[in-house]
Amino acid sequence: MSDVTARVADSTGNWVDTHAPVWARPYLRLARADRSIGSWLLLMPCWWSAALAAGVARDVRPLPLLVLLFFIGAFVMRGAGCTWNDITDRDLDDKVERTRSRPIPAGQVTVKQALVFMVLQALIGLAVLLQFNRFAILTGIASLAIVAIYPFMKRITWWPQVVLGLAFSYGGLMGFAVTFGRIDLTAVVLYAGSIAWVIGYDTIYAHQDAEDDALIGVKSTARLFGERTHRALVVLYGLAVLLIGVALALAGAGWPAWTGLAAFALHLAWQIRRLDIKDGALCLRIFWSNREAGLLLFAGLVVDAVLRAM
Template sequence: MSVSEKTIDAEPGLVDRAPAAVRPYLRLMRVDRPIGVWLLFLPCLWGMMAARPEAMDAGRFWWLAVLFFIGSFVMRSAGCVWNDLVDRDLDRSVERTRNRPIASGVVSRKAGLALAVVLCLVGFLVLIQLGMAAILIGIASIALVAAYPFMKRITWWPQVWLGLTFNWGVLVGSAAVSGGVTLPAALLYAAGVFWTLGYDTIYALQDIEDDALAGIKSSARRLGGGVRWGVLVFYAIVIALASAALVFGGKGQWSPVLLPVAMHLTWQVASLDPEDARRNLMLFKSNIWPGAMMAAAMLPL
């Protein structure tokens, strides 16, 4: 099923009050679709909570959380701009994305590139507040971000690459509070990769017909009729790895607190419908809840 990005993939009204000249840039940054900011920020919070030393001052911890939120906003925005610059020709071939600012010509390539540079500079200013270990790990993510838009051209599993990229904040968060990557944080990073693989497979169901026509690869296309079972396996691995993070963090007795996360992810699997783009978008957006519940589950660590 093909549906337009304007009617299904936006939060109408969030940028409508901005000056007309600014609106295309806000849409290019996906300000009208904030779910991506949360999906980038929540793994940062997982890493911080999993690695937080007992003696760490609460004020310092929450100040770092604020910095991570700001960083998540600007870097997610920069990533969207870069993605649209690289994918401008492909976007014109997909009904849902053909009206994006760069693909439609409303924003020029030069203007888009300038915006991406400014956003990255702001992100760098945030990054340098986090300590040397976090800075080095954060800089290492540049290669992942830069390569992601090309993955849909060369592999059936670009969602795996997105998972590696979008959950990098777990490692940066761990390093920011502890000076390194703890084992629980590493396990949560792996859990986040499979979480993203699951929810972005659901998201990719919106474009499956247009993607086939344009030659765009995705996990949704690769799994075909087995997409429900595939997402179920991905989400089961998420719970297993998160439970292991609790165990290796010395709090295995808290594993039952992951039950609400498991129940929500199971509901997503049971509710997805390859033919219902609106439902699949709703399920994708609902991932803010298991992400937040996962952060709460890490509090005992």
């Protein structure tokens, strides 16, 4: 199979296709380096938690290093998680138009090669994790159980996005674990708010595959909500904003953090208003825009932490 035909449908025209060595492209696609949005979305709760914890501690000196370490960790662990997902989903991916050109079903990478690549990525993630305190290390390791079971959830529940939320929001706990060596109520509420956000945006993403998923029997909140998706998003995104707001209140956050949350909320409202679940390309664009939503909140939290540390 040629390299062009092996491109995944929603990832063409990126640096992997145009600049990466040909031999490396299948592995980079396994890690979703051609679609970095998932890494950014995994990173956002990490950065939120780190910035909010810095504000509570009134000390931003460790924040730049945490931002960098979380960045590296999120990108490599998302790559490892996606590689695991492709290993477990290789038979299903072959039946879905958007995913049948992924490296394993396309025959570019063997399962054994993918396993070795996954382990290498996980080892880099472990090296990042070992920079933290003992409590944070154990907290981070505990997340692997959620990552391991996620690919199987769409076979048994209509709510696989909940498990994805548990995994992708885990960084909401890590900032407090690293900064304070504990997880308090503020971190737990932030985590819960992020979970609601993840369920919402991944429902939008899953609408791209809803028809194929129905044919092969894969479950998702996109199929569960169907035409009620807009109403479901109002509830999910509204809950996300409410819970994150409670976390800010518990943390004693100031006006910059609340401004960031307001901008985040307005962006989510725009997504709901703009969404057409029958337009797969639009669903993808709106899904991608959640990086900007997350960065708006992060910016507010950083400014707040800096002002509180002065």
